[in-house]
Amino acid sequence: MSFLEIRGLYKNLREFSLKGINLDLEQGRYLTLVGPTGAGKTILLECIIGFYLPDRGNVILNGEDITRKKPEKRNIGIVYQDYALMPHMNVYKNIAYGLRKKTKQNIPEKVQEISESLHIDHLLHRMPKTLSGGEQQRAALARSLVVRPRLLLMDEPLSALDPSTKKDLRRMLRRAIKKYGTTVIHVTHDMDDVWTLGDEAAVMHEGHIEQKGLLGDVLEKPCTDFVAEFVGCTVLEGKVLSRENGLTEVDISGTRLISYDQAEPGEKIRAIIRPENIILSRTTPEKVSARNVLAMRVLEIEPENGLNIVRLVCEDLTLNVVITNNGLHDLELRPGEEICAMIKCIHVRLA
Amino acid sequence: MFRRIDFFRGGVIAVSVGVTAILLMAIGSFLIVPSWGAVWENMHSSELLFSLRLSLWTAAVSSLLVMLLALPIGYALSRFSFRGKAVVKTIMDLPVAFPELVLGLCLLLLFGKTPFGKFLQQSGLNFVFTQKGVVAAQFFTALPYAIRIMKSSFDFINPRIEFVSRSLGYSQWETFLNVTLPLTKSGITAAGVISFARCIGTFGTILILAGGSAGKTDTLPIHLYLNISYGNMDMAVTSGIILIIVSFMAIFIFEKTEADL
Numbered sequence: 001m002s003f004l005e006i007r008g009l010y011k012n013l014r015e016f017s018l019k020g021i022n023l024d025l026e027q028g029r030y031l032t033l034v035g036p037t038g039a040g041k042t043i044l045l046e047c048i049i050g051f052y053l054p055d056r057g058n059v060i061l062n063g064e065d066i067t068r069k070k071p072e073k074r075n076i077g078i079v080y081q082d083y084a085l086m087p088h089m090n091v092y093k094n095i096a097y098g099l100r101k102k103t104k105q106n107i108p109e110k111v112q113e114i115s116e117s118l119h120i121d122h123l124l125h126r127m128p129k130t131l132s133g134g135e136q137q138r139a140a141l142a143r144s145l146v147v148r149p150r151l152l153l154m155d156e157p158l159s160a161l162d163p164s165t166k167k168d169l170r171r172m173l174r175r176a177i178k179k180y181g182t183t184v185i186h187v188t189h190d191m192d193d194v195w196t197l198g199d200e201a202a203v204m205h206e207g208h209i210e211q212k213g214l215l216g217d218v219l220e221k222p223c224t225d226f227v228a229e230f231v232g233c234t235v236l237e238g239k240v241l242s243r244e245n246g247l248t249e250v251d252i253s254g255t256r257l258i259s260y261d262q263a264e265p266g267e268k269i270r271a272i273i274r275p276e277n278i279i280l281s282r283t284t285p286e287k288v289s290a291r292n293v294l295a296m297r298v299l300e301i302e303p304e305n306g307l308n309i310v311r312l313v314c315e316d317l318t319l320n321v322v323i324t325n326n327g328l329h330d331l332e333l334r335p336g337e338e339i340c341a342m343i344k345c346i347h348v349r350l351a
Numbered sequence: 352m353f354r355r356i357d358f359f360r361g362g363v364i365a366v367s368v369g370v371t372a373i374l375l376m377a378i379g380s381f382l383i384v385p386s387w388g389a390v391w392e393n394m395h396s397s398e399l400l401f402s403l404r405l406s407l408w409t410a411a412v413s414s415l416l417v418m419l420l421a422l423p424i425g426y427a428l429s430r431f432s433f434r435g436k437a438v439v440k441t442i443m444d445l446p447v448a449f450p451e452l453v454l455g456l457c458l459l460l461l462f463g464k465t466p467f468g469k470f471l472q473q474s475g476l477n478f479v480f481t482q483k484g485v486v487a488a489q490f491f492t493a494l495p496y497a498i499r500i501m502k503s504s505f506d507f508i509n510p511r512i513e514f515v516s517r518s519l520g521y522s523q524w525e526t527f528l529n530v531t532l533p534l535t536k537s538g539i540t541a542a543g544v545i546s547f548a549r550c551i552g553t554f555g556t557i558l559i560l561a562g563g564s565a566g567k568t569d570t571l572p573i574h575l576y577l578n579i580s581y582g583n584m585d586m587a588v589t590s591g592i593i594l595i596i597v598s599f600m601a602i603f604i605f606e607k608t609e610a611d612l
Contacts, residue, residue: 076518
């Protein structure tokens with residue numbers, strides 16, 4: 001039995017809906033929930049916290065069915081993208097607001113402690129509208145964390161912030177969540193949040209959870225094409241040729257790849273490769289530990305989020321490779337040129 | 352450098368200024384036409400003081416009642432979806448478009464002719480041709496305006512702030528008191544002021560439901576009307592001047608609070 005169990009949750013709000021959500025989360029884990037706009041991520045959070053009553057299904061927290069419990073009785077915190085600070089209260093009163101309901105003791109000390117750990121102790125007397133986005137979000141986070149919620153839900157908490165504030169806040173968030181040992185579900189669009197914050201990841205699509213698991217598994221072994229595309233993997237359809245010395249040889253439309261994953265000869269498989277697990281070289285090395293060394297041609301190069309996506313082709317095989325600006329500069333790559341791509345066999349995942 | 356003549360811009364500004372000038376002249380004629388000695392004397396006459404007192408207390412009571420009901424109705428219309436919401440909204444808005452005389456007639460029939468009205472009369476609540484009727488007439492005339500202002504002022508508050516308050520342990524009622532009400536302070540003032548002004552100015556509804564009997568149900572607008580029909584222009588103008596002062600004060604407070612909204 002998990003700390004949080006969601007069983008067969010349905011909710012129809014016309015443009016958004018949940019269609020049979022099942023989800024398990026252990027105490028103290030940090031789950032990032034990703035998916036395209038309209039996938040139903042926010043409604044799922046609002047069903048968990050109790051702002052929507054699901055049409056069907058159950059939400060069980062710590063063994064107790066809370067599906068019909070009022071939001072104020074659940075002790076679940078929420079942090080929104082637009083901060084939702086009370087505009088008529090200063091930062092101190094905002095943070096103390098939830099504490100006042102639960103306890104009469106040590107409120108100033110508790111507010112001071114959480115504000116110090118989120119570096120907003122100098123802003124306590126300020127009104128929310130006088131703060132920057134990052135400061136407002138830290139105040140909102142402090143307000144939710146200070147009451148020690150059993151579960152903290154965050155709906156794109158960082159997406160309204162500029163990149164450098166985002167980076168700082170991610171670091172602070174990670175530290176604060178660890179310190180308080182809070183169980184978290186964090187809805188995001190940003191794969192950087194998934195990489196840096198989550199222990200686990202779940203991908204939602206059209207009201208379903210397509211895949212949920214440990215971060216590495218979801219990122220490297222997506223179980224559907226949708227998840228693969230969403231997390232940026234290349235998926236190649238193929239067939240297993242042989243299995244020798246613990247390595248599996250697969251045929252991908254004429255190109256042979258070696259994988260460390262197990263599969264039976266003759267079996268139809270999908271080989272999944274992450275773009276950052278491919279190394280490019282101008283020359284073909286004679287002796288190299290990588291089991292897959294492919295002579296490919298550069299199709300195009302596109303900048304993305306400060307990195308570069310290089311699209312390579314070799315017969316019917318297309319691969320995306322992500323390289324830094326420095327890497328691109330050293331290789332002096334141009335479209336149409338020949339290049340050698342190397343992939344370790346553990347990075348060719350079979351599904 | 353010459354700016355090219357912009358006929359559209361010039362046209363709309365000319366219309367605004369022109370109409371304002373005509374209105375201003377109409378209001379200004381109050382200051383030119385009467386003999387000020389008579390106005391000063393009328394201000395102290397017992398009939399006018401009665402009308403003023405009646406207008407003020409009935410408008411105060413009705414706008415208080417209006418606000419007590421506009422708050423929950425405005426909140427329900429802004430926050431919740433429920434079966435029949437569209438009907439409630441339309442019916443609540445109807446009196447805005449209704450001629451006051453028709454509204455008055457509807458109320459007269461409701462309180463005078465129906466079993467519901469008879470029941471109220473037996474319970475001691477007689478609204479027909481009484482001062483209670485003045486309050487009822489003002490109440491129904493002003494209510495839709497207050498509901499509209501309250502609804503849009505609740506719409507303006509991010510519901511997520513209320514969600515967060517509930518997630519922190521506060522019930523819906525506590526959240527309404529701690530978060531929603533303080534955030535809609537300017538809306539409440541605006542709705543209160545507009546209701547009061549609307550109540551003071553109600554004419555047709557009162558005339559039909561409460562009757563226009565001098566010394567009993569003649570609020571300032573009725574007083575003005577009765578004096579015009581008697582040919583007592585100075586007295587009519589005096590009531591008019593008082594009504595204008597009240598309206599200006601209301602609009603001034605409304606504009607002030609609207610700036611904070």
